[in-house]
Amino acid sequence: MAVKFNNRFNINNVVKRLVYTILALYVGGTIINTFATVMTGTSSPFYSGLSLIGWTVNSTNHITATSSTGVLAVVGIIGIASIVTEFITW
Numbered sequence: 001m002a003v004k005f006n007n008r009f010n011i012n013n014v015v016k017r018l019v020y021t022i023l024a025l026y027v028g029g030t031i032i033n034t035f036a037t038v039m040t041g042t043s044s045p046f047y048s049g050l051s052l053i054g055w056t057v058n059s060t061n062h063i064t065a066t067s068s069t070g071v072l073a074v075v076g077i078i079g080i081a082s083i084v085t086e087f088i089t090w
Contacts, residue, residue, distance in 0.1 A: 003089070003090060004088065005087060009086050017086065018079075024075050025076060025079070028071065028072055044063060047061045052070060054069045
């Protein structure tokens with residue numbers, strides 16, 4: 001299976017996907033950071049899941065620091081992959 005450059009890509013689709021990705025990153029970051037601000041200093045039984053999305057949880061399950069980089073990295077990678085697939089054909 002060969003990957004080839006798509007000479008007939010649709011610029012409107014590329015722009016639309018780029019805008020959607022940027023919007024998803026902005027809105028997602030705002031929501032996660034707002035939620036994280038409320039959660040800082042509280043205790044949570046979901047320490048493993050919160051650690052996966054970039055939050056710092058100490059040994060007593062208290063949230064000490066928050067960052068949304070884990071989730072937003074995944075959103076960004078999916079958005080970039082969506083844009084790249086517009087330029088290639090299988």
